Amino acid sequence: MIELWLMLGALLLPLAVCIAWPMLRRPRKPVADSEGGAADNAAESIARSTQAALFREHEAELEASRASGAISEKEFKTLRAEMARKLMVEEHASYRLSGVRGGGRGLLFVLAFAIPFCAVGLYLSWGAHGDVALYRDIVSSQSGATDSVAEASITQRLRERAESHPDDLSSRYVLAQRLLVSNDLSGAVKQYRYIVARQPQATHIRAELAQALFFASGSKMTDEVTDQVNQVLEGDPNNGTALGLAGIAAFEREEFRAARDYWRKALAQTTSGSGAAQALSAGVARAERAMAEAGMDDDADAPASAVVASSPQQPSSDAAGADSIRVQVSLSPAIDAAPDTPVFIYARGTDSPMPLAIVRLTAADLPAEVVLDESRAMMPGRSIETVDQVQVLARLAVKGNARPAPGDWQGDVVTLKRAEFAQPIAITIDTEL
DSSP: OHHHHHHHHHHHHHHHHHHHHHHHHHHHSOGGGSHHHHHHHHHHHHHHHHHHHHHHHHHHHHHHHHHHTSSOHHHHHHHHHHHHHHHHHHHHHHHHHHTHHHHHHHHHHHHHHHHHHHHHHHHHHHSSHHHHHHHHHHHHHHTTOOOHHHHHHHHHHHHHHHHHOTTOHHHHHHHHHHHHHTTOHHHHHHHHHHHHHHOTTOHHHHHHHHHHHHHHTTSOOOHHHHHHHHHHHHHOTTOHHHHHHHHHHHHHTTOHHHHHHHHHHHHHTSOTTSHHHHHHHHHHHHHHHHHHHTTOOTTOOOOOOOOOOOOOOOOOGGGOOTTOEEEEEEEOTTOOOOTTOEEEEEEEETTOSSEEEEEEEEGGGOSEEEEESGGGOSBTTBSGGGOSEEEEEEEEOTTOOSSOOTTOEEOOOEEEEGGGTTSOEEEEEOEEO
Protein backbone atom coordinates (compact mmCIF):
# COMPACT_ATOMS: atom_id res chain seq x y z
CA MET A 1 0.00 0.00 0.00
CA ILE A 2 2.92 2.34 0.66
CA GLU A 3 3.95 2.06 -2.99
CA LEU A 4 0.47 3.18 -4.06
CA TRP A 5 0.60 6.32 -1.95
CA LEU A 6 4.12 7.07 -3.15
CA MET A 7 2.93 6.77 -6.75
CA LEU A 8 -0.03 9.10 -6.09
CA GLY A 9 2.30 11.57 -4.42
CA ALA A 10 4.68 11.43 -7.38
CA LEU A 11 1.77 12.22 -9.73
CA LEU A 12 0.25 15.00 -7.65
CA LEU A 13 3.46 16.75 -6.58
CA PRO A 14 4.23 18.20 -10.04
CA LEU A 15 0.68 19.55 -10.22
CA ALA A 16 1.04 21.21 -6.83
CA VAL A 17 4.39 22.71 -7.80
CA CYS A 18 2.97 24.11 -11.06
CA ILE A 19 0.14 25.74 -9.16
CA ALA A 20 2.31 27.08 -6.35
CA TRP A 21 5.25 28.15 -8.54
CA PRO A 22 4.07 31.76 -9.13
CA MET A 23 3.65 32.32 -5.42
CA LEU A 24 6.93 30.63 -4.54
CA ARG A 25 8.89 32.43 -7.23
CA ARG A 26 8.25 36.10 -6.19
CA PRO A 27 9.50 35.98 -2.58
CA ARG A 28 12.76 34.45 -3.70
CA LYS A 29 13.57 37.40 -5.95
CA PRO A 30 13.04 41.10 -5.15
CA VAL A 31 10.56 42.80 -7.36
CA ALA A 32 13.12 45.31 -8.54
CA ASP A 33 15.34 42.47 -9.85
CA SER A 34 12.86 41.53 -12.58
CA GLU A 35 11.98 43.73 -15.51
CA GLY A 36 8.21 43.28 -15.02
CA GLY A 37 8.46 43.94 -11.30
CA ALA A 38 10.60 47.06 -11.84
CA ALA A 39 8.13 48.44 -14.38
CA ASP A 40 5.21 47.93 -12.00
CA ASN A 41 7.12 49.57 -9.16
CA ALA A 42 8.08 52.56 -11.31
CA ALA A 43 4.49 53.02 -12.49
CA GLU A 44 3.23 53.03 -8.93
CA SER A 45 5.90 55.59 -7.89
CA ILE A 46 5.09 57.91 -10.81
CA ALA A 47 1.38 57.74 -9.99
CA ARG A 48 1.98 58.71 -6.39
CA SER A 49 4.36 61.57 -7.40
CA THR A 50 1.81 62.92 -9.90
CA GLN A 51 -0.93 62.91 -7.28
CA ALA A 52 1.30 64.78 -4.80
CA ALA A 53 2.29 67.39 -7.43
CA LEU A 54 -1.36 68.03 -8.35
CA PHE A 55 -2.20 68.42 -4.66
CA ARG A 56 0.55 71.00 -4.16
CA GLU A 57 -0.48 72.90 -7.34
CA HIS A 58 -4.12 73.08 -6.26
CA GLU A 59 -3.03 74.05 -2.77
CA ALA A 60 -0.98 76.98 -4.21
CA GLU A 61 -3.98 78.12 -6.22
CA LEU A 62 -6.15 78.09 -3.12
CA GLU A 63 -3.59 80.13 -1.18
CA ALA A 64 -3.43 82.70 -4.02
CA SER A 65 -7.22 82.97 -4.01
CA ARG A 66 -7.21 83.47 -0.24
CA ALA A 67 -4.50 86.14 -0.50
CA SER A 68 -6.45 88.06 -3.16
CA GLY A 69 -9.61 87.91 -1.06
CA ALA A 70 -11.45 85.72 -3.57
CA ILE A 71 -12.15 83.17 -0.84
CA SER A 72 -12.32 83.48 2.91
CA GLU A 73 -10.14 81.66 5.40
CA LYS A 74 -12.97 79.29 6.22
CA GLU A 75 -13.52 78.41 2.57
CA PHE A 76 -9.78 77.88 2.12
CA LYS A 77 -9.66 75.33 4.97
CA THR A 78 -12.72 73.54 3.70
CA LEU A 79 -11.44 73.24 0.11
CA ARG A 80 -7.98 72.20 1.26
CA ALA A 81 -9.43 69.47 3.52
CA GLU A 82 -11.51 68.16 0.59
CA MET A 83 -8.43 68.01 -1.62
CA ALA A 84 -6.50 66.13 1.07
CA ARG A 85 -9.38 63.61 1.44
CA LYS A 86 -9.41 62.95 -2.33
CA LEU A 87 -5.65 62.44 -2.34
CA MET A 88 -5.90 59.85 0.44
CA VAL A 89 -8.70 57.99 -1.37
CA GLU A 90 -6.68 57.85 -4.58
CA GLU A 91 -3.56 56.60 -2.80
CA HIS A 92 -5.59 53.92 -0.97
CA ALA A 93 -7.08 52.72 -4.26
CA SER A 94 -3.56 52.47 -5.72
CA TYR A 95 -2.36 50.32 -2.83
CA ARG A 96 -5.46 48.15 -3.06
CA LEU A 97 -4.89 47.47 -6.77
CA SER A 98 -1.26 46.59 -6.17
CA GLY A 99 -2.31 44.20 -3.40
CA VAL A 100 -4.48 42.11 -5.69
CA ARG A 101 -1.38 40.15 -6.66
CA GLY A 102 -0.93 39.02 -3.05
CA GLY A 103 -4.52 37.79 -2.89
CA GLY A 104 -3.93 35.80 -6.07
CA ARG A 105 -0.99 34.12 -4.46
CA GLY A 106 -3.17 33.13 -1.54
CA LEU A 107 -5.66 31.53 -3.91
CA LEU A 108 -2.87 29.60 -5.62
CA PHE A 109 -1.65 28.45 -2.23
CA VAL A 110 -5.10 27.08 -1.39
CA LEU A 111 -5.43 25.36 -4.77
CA ALA A 112 -1.98 23.77 -4.43
CA PHE A 113 -3.21 21.85 -1.39
CA ALA A 114 -6.91 21.50 -2.18
CA ILE A 115 -6.53 19.83 -5.58
CA PRO A 116 -4.28 16.94 -4.39
CA PHE A 117 -6.46 16.29 -1.37
CA CYS A 118 -9.60 16.32 -3.50
CA ALA A 119 -7.98 13.94 -5.97
CA VAL A 120 -7.08 11.49 -3.19
CA GLY A 121 -10.58 11.75 -1.74
CA LEU A 122 -12.21 11.05 -5.10
CA TYR A 123 -9.91 8.04 -5.62
CA LEU A 124 -10.80 6.59 -2.21
CA SER A 125 -14.49 7.11 -3.00
CA TRP A 126 -14.67 6.03 -6.64
CA GLY A 127 -11.38 4.25 -7.33
CA ALA A 128 -10.21 0.66 -6.81
CA HIS A 129 -8.55 1.30 -3.46
CA GLY A 130 -10.36 -1.62 -1.81
CA ASP A 131 -9.53 -4.00 -4.66
CA VAL A 132 -5.85 -3.11 -4.53
CA ALA A 133 -5.78 -3.64 -0.76
CA LEU A 134 -7.55 -7.01 -1.13
CA TYR A 135 -5.10 -8.11 -3.83
CA ARG A 136 -2.13 -7.21 -1.64
CA ASP A 137 -3.61 -9.12 1.30
CA ILE A 138 -4.13 -12.18 -0.91
CA VAL A 139 -0.50 -12.03 -2.02
CA SER A 140 0.57 -11.80 1.64
CA SER A 141 -1.66 -14.78 2.44
CA GLN A 142 -0.08 -16.86 -0.31
CA SER A 143 3.36 -16.11 1.09
CA GLY A 144 2.24 -17.15 4.60
CA ALA A 145 2.58 -13.67 6.09
CA THR A 146 -0.94 -13.48 7.59
CA ASP A 147 -2.58 -14.80 10.75
CA SER A 148 -5.94 -16.50 11.23
CA VAL A 149 -7.76 -13.19 11.78
CA ALA A 150 -6.41 -11.76 8.53
CA GLU A 151 -7.26 -14.99 6.70
CA ALA A 152 -10.86 -14.82 7.89
CA SER A 153 -11.04 -11.16 6.84
CA ILE A 154 -9.75 -11.94 3.34
CA THR A 155 -12.28 -14.72 2.87
CA GLN A 156 -15.13 -12.52 4.08
CA ARG A 157 -14.12 -9.68 1.73
CA LEU A 158 -14.01 -12.13 -1.16
CA ARG A 159 -17.52 -13.31 -0.24
CA GLU A 160 -18.75 -9.72 -0.25
CA ARG A 161 -17.10 -9.07 -3.60
CA ALA A 162 -18.71 -12.19 -5.05
CA GLU A 163 -22.08 -10.78 -4.00
CA SER A 164 -21.46 -7.22 -5.22
CA HIS A 165 -19.62 -8.20 -8.44
CA PRO A 166 -21.26 -11.42 -9.67
CA ASP A 167 -19.41 -11.24 -13.01
CA ASP A 168 -15.96 -11.14 -11.40
CA LEU A 169 -15.17 -14.83 -11.87
CA SER A 170 -11.48 -14.38 -11.04
CA SER A 171 -12.19 -13.25 -7.48
CA ARG A 172 -14.82 -15.96 -7.13
CA TYR A 173 -12.27 -18.57 -8.24
CA VAL A 174 -9.82 -17.39 -5.57
CA LEU A 175 -12.66 -17.62 -3.04
CA ALA A 176 -13.48 -21.18 -4.14
CA GLN A 177 -9.88 -22.27 -3.71
CA ARG A 178 -9.66 -20.70 -0.26
CA LEU A 179 -12.89 -22.37 0.84
CA LEU A 180 -11.63 -25.72 -0.43
CA VAL A 181 -8.33 -25.41 1.42
CA SER A 182 -10.10 -24.24 4.60
CA ASN A 183 -12.34 -27.32 4.40
CA ASP A 184 -15.55 -25.34 3.75
CA LEU A 185 -16.47 -27.92 1.15
CA SER A 186 -20.09 -26.93 0.58
CA GLY A 187 -19.07 -23.30 0.06
CA ALA A 188 -16.30 -24.31 -2.35
CA VAL A 189 -18.67 -26.50 -4.36
CA LYS A 190 -21.17 -23.65 -4.61
CA GLN A 191 -18.57 -21.23 -5.98
CA TYR A 192 -17.08 -23.77 -8.40
CA ARG A 193 -20.56 -24.60 -9.73
CA TYR A 194 -21.23 -20.90 -10.36
CA ILE A 195 -18.01 -20.53 -12.38
CA VAL A 196 -18.44 -23.76 -14.35
CA ALA A 197 -22.02 -22.79 -15.27
CA ARG A 198 -20.67 -19.63 -16.92
CA GLN A 199 -17.43 -21.06 -18.28
CA PRO A 200 -18.17 -24.71 -19.14
CA GLN A 201 -15.07 -24.88 -21.35
CA ALA A 202 -12.72 -24.23 -18.39
CA THR A 203 -11.71 -27.85 -17.81
CA HIS A 204 -9.22 -27.05 -15.04
CA ILE A 205 -11.97 -25.40 -12.98
CA ARG A 206 -14.33 -28.29 -13.67
CA ALA A 207 -11.60 -30.63 -12.43
CA GLU A 208 -11.37 -28.66 -9.19
CA LEU A 209 -15.16 -28.85 -8.91
CA ALA A 210 -14.91 -32.63 -9.20
CA GLN A 211 -12.26 -32.64 -6.49
CA ALA A 212 -14.42 -30.50 -4.17
CA LEU A 213 -17.41 -32.78 -4.79
CA PHE A 214 -15.22 -35.78 -4.01
CA PHE A 215 -14.19 -34.38 -0.64
CA ALA A 216 -17.71 -33.15 0.14
CA SER A 217 -19.07 -36.67 -0.37
CA GLY A 218 -16.68 -38.09 2.20
CA SER A 219 -13.96 -38.98 -0.34
CA LYS A 220 -16.32 -41.13 -2.36
CA MET A 221 -16.62 -41.34 -6.13
CA THR A 222 -20.27 -40.42 -6.61
CA ASP A 223 -22.07 -40.33 -9.95
CA GLU A 224 -21.68 -36.55 -10.13
CA VAL A 225 -17.96 -36.71 -9.43
CA THR A 226 -17.56 -39.37 -12.11
CA ASP A 227 -19.54 -37.32 -14.64
CA GLN A 228 -17.41 -34.23 -14.00
CA VAL A 229 -14.19 -36.26 -14.32
CA ASN A 230 -15.34 -37.75 -17.62
CA GLN A 231 -16.16 -34.30 -19.00
CA VAL A 232 -12.73 -33.02 -18.01
CA LEU A 233 -10.89 -35.96 -19.59
CA GLU A 234 -12.89 -35.61 -22.81
CA GLY A 235 -11.71 -32.03 -23.19
CA ASP A 236 -8.29 -32.39 -21.55
CA PRO A 237 -6.99 -35.98 -21.36
CA ASN A 238 -3.86 -34.82 -19.52
CA ASN A 239 -5.54 -32.98 -16.64
CA GLY A 240 -3.67 -34.17 -13.56
CA THR A 241 -6.51 -33.61 -11.06
CA ALA A 242 -9.02 -35.55 -13.16
CA LEU A 243 -6.51 -38.34 -13.81
CA GLY A 244 -5.86 -38.63 -10.07
CA LEU A 245 -9.59 -38.95 -9.35
CA ALA A 246 -9.99 -41.45 -12.21
CA GLY A 247 -7.22 -43.52 -10.65
CA ILE A 248 -9.00 -43.50 -7.29
CA ALA A 249 -12.24 -44.64 -8.94
CA ALA A 250 -10.45 -47.45 -10.77
CA PHE A 251 -8.64 -48.56 -7.62
CA GLU A 252 -11.94 -48.69 -5.69
CA ARG A 253 -13.33 -50.95 -8.44
CA GLU A 254 -10.19 -53.10 -8.01
CA GLU A 255 -9.13 -52.25 -11.57
CA PHE A 256 -5.57 -51.87 -10.38
CA ARG A 257 -3.96 -51.75 -13.81
CA ALA A 258 -6.26 -48.93 -14.91
CA ALA A 259 -5.56 -47.09 -11.65
CA ARG A 260 -1.82 -47.46 -12.20
CA ASP A 261 -2.10 -46.15 -15.77
CA TYR A 262 -4.15 -43.15 -14.72
CA TRP A 263 -1.68 -42.27 -11.97
CA ARG A 264 1.30 -42.80 -14.26
CA LYS A 265 -0.22 -40.42 -16.78
CA ALA A 266 -0.92 -37.87 -14.05
CA LEU A 267 2.66 -38.28 -12.80
CA ALA A 268 3.96 -37.36 -16.26
CA GLN A 269 2.20 -33.97 -15.95
CA THR A 270 3.71 -33.25 -12.52
CA THR A 271 6.96 -31.53 -11.67
CA SER A 272 9.59 -34.09 -10.74
CA GLY A 273 10.41 -34.16 -7.05
CA SER A 274 7.32 -32.20 -5.98
CA GLY A 275 4.97 -33.38 -3.26
CA ALA A 276 2.33 -34.22 -5.87
CA ALA A 277 4.85 -36.34 -7.77
CA GLN A 278 5.74 -38.22 -4.58
CA ALA A 279 2.08 -38.87 -3.79
CA LEU A 280 1.36 -40.13 -7.32
CA SER A 281 4.46 -42.30 -7.29
CA ALA A 282 3.25 -43.86 -4.05
CA GLY A 283 -0.13 -44.48 -5.68
CA VAL A 284 1.50 -46.17 -8.66
CA ALA A 285 3.53 -48.39 -6.34
CA ARG A 286 0.42 -49.25 -4.36
CA ALA A 287 -1.47 -50.19 -7.52
CA GLU A 288 1.44 -52.35 -8.69
CA ARG A 289 1.52 -54.16 -5.33
CA ALA A 290 -2.20 -54.78 -5.61
CA MET A 291 -1.68 -56.12 -9.14
CA ALA A 292 1.00 -58.51 -7.91
CA GLU A 293 -1.18 -59.73 -5.05
CA ALA A 294 -4.06 -60.28 -7.48
CA GLY A 295 -1.78 -62.17 -9.88
CA MET A 296 -2.27 -59.69 -12.72
CA ASP A 297 0.14 -59.70 -15.66
CA ASP A 298 2.19 -56.54 -15.50
CA ASP A 299 2.87 -56.68 -19.26
CA ALA A 300 -0.78 -56.22 -20.17
CA ASP A 301 -0.66 -52.43 -20.27
CA ALA A 302 -4.05 -51.81 -21.75
CA PRO A 303 -4.94 -48.12 -21.82
CA ALA A 304 -7.09 -46.94 -18.98
CA SER A 305 -10.75 -46.83 -19.88
CA ALA A 306 -13.13 -44.01 -19.20
CA VAL A 307 -14.31 -43.62 -15.64
CA VAL A 308 -17.66 -45.22 -14.92
CA ALA A 309 -19.97 -44.73 -11.98
CA SER A 310 -19.26 -46.96 -9.06
CA SER A 311 -20.89 -47.48 -5.73
CA PRO A 312 -19.11 -45.87 -2.79
CA GLN A 313 -16.79 -48.18 -0.90
CA GLN A 314 -15.48 -47.78 2.59
CA PRO A 315 -11.79 -48.57 2.97
CA SER A 316 -11.20 -52.01 4.38
CA SER A 317 -9.24 -52.50 7.57
CA ASP A 318 -6.38 -54.22 5.77
CA ALA A 319 -5.86 -51.22 3.48
CA ALA A 320 -3.72 -49.48 6.07
CA GLY A 321 -0.01 -49.71 5.43
CA ALA A 322 3.18 -47.81 6.12
CA ASP A 323 1.75 -44.67 4.49
CA SER A 324 -1.80 -44.90 5.81
CA ILE A 325 -3.50 -44.62 9.20
CA ARG A 326 -6.43 -46.73 10.38
CA VAL A 327 -8.76 -44.84 12.73
CA GLN A 328 -11.70 -46.19 14.71
CA VAL A 329 -14.10 -43.38 15.57
CA SER A 330 -17.03 -43.52 17.98
CA LEU A 331 -19.43 -40.98 19.49
CA SER A 332 -19.93 -40.65 23.22
CA PRO A 333 -23.41 -41.88 24.31
CA ALA A 334 -23.83 -38.63 26.22
CA ILE A 335 -23.95 -36.65 22.97
CA ASP A 336 -27.36 -36.28 21.35
CA ALA A 337 -26.68 -35.35 17.73
CA ALA A 338 -28.89 -35.38 14.65
CA PRO A 339 -28.09 -38.36 12.38
CA ASP A 340 -27.05 -36.10 9.49
CA THR A 341 -24.58 -34.03 11.55
CA PRO A 342 -21.23 -34.02 9.71
CA VAL A 343 -18.25 -35.79 11.23
CA PHE A 344 -14.74 -34.93 10.00
CA ILE A 345 -11.88 -37.38 10.55
CA TYR A 346 -8.57 -36.02 9.35
CA ALA A 347 -4.81 -36.01 9.75
CA ARG A 348 -2.82 -32.79 9.68
CA GLY A 349 0.85 -31.86 9.90
CA THR A 350 2.23 -30.56 13.16
CA ASP A 351 3.32 -27.34 11.43
CA SER A 352 0.04 -26.47 9.69
CA PRO A 353 -3.71 -26.72 10.45
CA MET A 354 -4.49 -27.77 6.87
CA PRO A 355 -5.62 -31.43 6.57
CA LEU A 356 -3.30 -33.84 4.77
CA ALA A 357 -6.02 -36.49 4.51
CA ILE A 358 -9.70 -36.25 5.42
CA VAL A 359 -12.85 -38.37 5.48
CA ARG A 360 -16.34 -36.96 5.99
CA LEU A 361 -19.02 -39.09 7.60
CA THR A 362 -22.21 -38.37 9.55
CA ALA A 363 -23.21 -39.08 13.13
CA ALA A 364 -25.38 -41.93 11.87
CA ASP A 365 -22.28 -43.66 10.44
CA LEU A 366 -20.58 -43.94 13.85
CA PRO A 367 -18.99 -46.03 15.14
CA ALA A 368 -16.89 -46.51 12.03
CA GLU A 369 -13.39 -47.33 10.88
CA VAL A 370 -11.69 -45.25 8.20
CA VAL A 371 -8.29 -45.26 6.54
CA LEU A 372 -6.41 -42.00 5.97
CA ASP A 373 -3.94 -42.27 3.10
CA GLU A 374 -2.84 -40.40 -0.04
CA SER A 375 -6.19 -41.14 -1.72
CA ARG A 376 -7.84 -38.93 0.92
CA ALA A 377 -5.53 -35.97 0.35
CA MET A 378 -7.26 -32.62 -0.04
CA MET A 379 -4.72 -31.03 -2.37
CA PRO A 380 -2.21 -32.53 -4.81
CA GLY A 381 1.24 -32.69 -3.29
CA ARG A 382 -0.02 -32.60 0.32
CA SER A 383 -0.52 -36.02 1.85
CA ILE A 384 0.61 -37.96 4.90
CA GLU A 385 3.37 -39.46 2.75
CA THR A 386 5.17 -36.11 2.69
CA VAL A 387 5.53 -35.69 6.48
CA ASP A 388 7.17 -37.61 9.32
CA GLN A 389 4.61 -36.76 12.00
CA VAL A 390 0.87 -36.08 12.01
CA GLN A 391 -1.96 -35.21 14.36
CA VAL A 392 -5.19 -37.20 13.95
CA LEU A 393 -8.52 -35.62 14.92
CA ALA A 394 -12.20 -36.49 14.82
CA ARG A 395 -14.81 -33.73 15.16
CA LEU A 396 -18.59 -33.58 15.20
CA ALA A 397 -19.51 -30.32 13.40
CA VAL A 398 -22.79 -29.42 15.11
CA LYS A 399 -23.35 -26.35 12.93
CA GLY A 400 -22.14 -28.08 9.78
CA ASN A 401 -19.11 -25.80 9.45
CA ALA A 402 -15.87 -27.34 8.23
CA ARG A 403 -13.93 -24.98 10.49
CA PRO A 404 -13.90 -25.77 14.24
CA ALA A 405 -16.53 -23.67 16.00
CA PRO A 406 -17.89 -23.27 19.53
CA GLY A 407 -20.46 -25.98 20.20
CA ASP A 408 -18.67 -28.65 18.17
CA TRP A 409 -17.55 -31.91 19.80
CA GLN A 410 -14.10 -33.38 19.37
CA GLY A 411 -12.03 -36.32 20.57
CA ASP A 412 -8.49 -36.33 21.88
CA VAL A 413 -5.83 -35.23 19.39
CA VAL A 414 -3.54 -38.19 18.67
CA THR A 415 0.03 -37.44 17.54
CA LEU A 416 1.77 -40.15 15.52
CA LYS A 417 5.28 -40.49 14.17
CA ARG A 418 5.79 -42.22 10.81
CA ALA A 419 6.91 -45.42 12.49
CA GLU A 420 3.53 -45.51 14.30
CA PHE A 421 1.32 -44.97 11.23
CA ALA A 422 0.53 -48.68 10.88
CA GLN A 423 -0.79 -48.94 14.43
CA PRO A 424 -4.61 -48.68 14.63
CA ILE A 425 -5.89 -45.87 16.82
CA ALA A 426 -9.27 -45.22 18.44
CA ILE A 427 -10.85 -41.82 19.02
CA THR A 428 -14.01 -41.15 21.00
CA ILE A 429 -15.72 -37.83 20.37
CA ASP A 430 -16.64 -36.60 23.84
CA THR A 431 -15.29 -33.07 24.43
CA GLU A 432 -17.22 -29.90 23.60
CA LEU A 433 -15.25 -27.03 22.08
